[in-house]
Amino acid sequence: MSNEIRISMQKLIGKGYADYVNFKGRYRVCKGSRASKKSKTTATDYIKKMMQYPQANLLIIRKTYRTLKDSCFAELKWAIHQLQVDDEWQVKESPLEMTYKPTGQKIYFRGLDDPLKVTSITVDKGVLCWMWIEEAYEVLNEDDFNMLDESIRGSAPEGLFKQITLTLNPWNERHWIKKRFFDAENDPDILAKTTNYLCNEFLDDADKRVFERMKRDNPRRYQVAGLGNWGIVDGLVFENWEEQDFDIKELLQQRKYMKTLFGLDFGYTNDPTAFFAGAVDENAKEIFVFDEIYNTAMTNKMIYKAILNAGYSKERIRADSAEPKSIDDLYGLGLKGIMKARKGPDSVNNGIQTIQDYKIIIHPSCVNFLTEITNYTWDQDKFGKKLNRPIDGFNHLMDAMRYALEDIKGDLFSFD
Incomplete structure (x- = not known):
């Protein structure tokens, strides 16, 4: 030395x-x-x-x-x-x-x-x-x-x-x-x-309180994100998926009838902002996941810049309707194709059921999507009985995908 x-x-x-x-x-x-x-x-x-x-x-x-x-x-x-x-x-x-x-x-x-x-x-x-x-x-x-x-x-x-x-x-x-x-x-x-x-x-004490709140409000997540124990995965929401390398440009040339679809789920401090980019082959019943944006602490300007730099600023983007102000901001910044997702009774489960009819093919570069889909499970009650709703965790890109895929067939998503 x-x-x-x-x-x-x-x-x-x-x-x-x-x-x-x-x-x-x-x-x-x-x-x-x-x-x-x-x-x-x-x-x-x-x-x-x-x-x-x-x-x-x-x-x-x-x-x-x-x-x-x-x-x-x-x-x-x-x-x-x-x-x-x-x-x-x-x-x-x-x-x-x-x-x-x-x-x-x-x-x-x-x-x-x-x-x-x-x-x-x-x-x-x-x-x-x-x-x-x-x-x-x-x-x-x-x-x-x-x-x-x-x-x-x-x-x-x-x-x-x-x-x-x-x-x-x-x-x-x-x-x-x-x-x-x-x-x-x-x-x-x-x-x-x-x-x-x-x-x-x-x-410091503020940092420790984050984990104490997690322990109280989300004990299942606390076991992994708090204590470092292995996550117990039982009852995956999506099981028909695989990781596969592909060139999306070549794929869209070969299957000109495919649709590209984009979704956005907002987050900030603890939850990430999640942007989903996919292509759907309705004939083969396949969804190709080819890109993602996934970060915390993203302002609306940062979201716009990230989508612009990724080359998707002119695409139609379905975004979480719970944040109309953010949607308006992004529209004003230049995302003229952004629109709110249609939500309503049972929209989550109906969206999940539609996506379950498709095979999901995930590009290896979409590492956050891969992490979420391998951990996105049905929730349980205190007795371990499965509930008819997914856990509130590992769901940011899953929600963004669901918003994007509202446009597969409009009649399946008439929740207004």
Whole structure:
């Protein structure tokens, strides 16, 4: 290390992760709730270790490349600054890359949406021995992980070790990560750890009250988003779906009769704003989900800009009728095709029943849609009996899809 890091790890990230940062086995897996410090801990740990091991290089993976800049890349920049080593790192945004200047070691960033770029990395200095897969829940296909696992191969120089880190929110107990890592018995190459907000000593009272309200009002969600336990998924609303790569432009050329449909569900502080982009083949009874926008704290101007930049500003967009002022604002900003969704008695269930007649084909880049559809279930009463309504959670893109698909057949959605 060129200079001693002036800020201790414990001062930066606090307690609760000693076993995690000291583990040198091949697989280091951390599932955790929101505010559990898992991402900041991982970012800080890797910056520190890169400066300690002069032959190590790191590859950061997310399912889609476009999500890296505002997640892992931002966390690593934060860690560099907090460790007060800004002058020792070169940070590039096009393409995303970080270089430790004293040695030439690099941190590379790749998305699974371009697998050739993942498997073809060669390093100039040292070896590629570490990989961090952030939001690993998004990797629904275990074969994709196996491909990544195989890319960390070869002998490591003396004193160095090969390791793959996975960090994730544990939304669904059926995910392959649970069986492979958390259900494994006494494997010295695996550290499978669960953390939650209770080990985050940096949260203030207002932060803690968010979780207390969740515990009181939505105990099922609290188990996952609060305590970091595996989500128990029983009674999915939509089961006839698959993840599949496709080119929407080619598809629309081949099936000129298909309709493109767009929906918008508003959120802000806790719930995200969710924009759905899909195409419907009524002959084959197929819905193709090809794009999404999904973010919290989006003002109406930010929503307009995001839809404009995505190329959908001239499309007809069905939006949640509960926010007429937002619809008027977006119309005034330039979304001339925006209109309120038709709501009425049983509109949710009628919409769901219509969509259940179709097979839903989801592009791999729509990671938030994939997360929602694998967790969108029927609600239960306190005795565990299924109710004829979906849970109020994982429903933002599901609602946006329902609004968009009101236009499949108007007579099915005459709720006014």
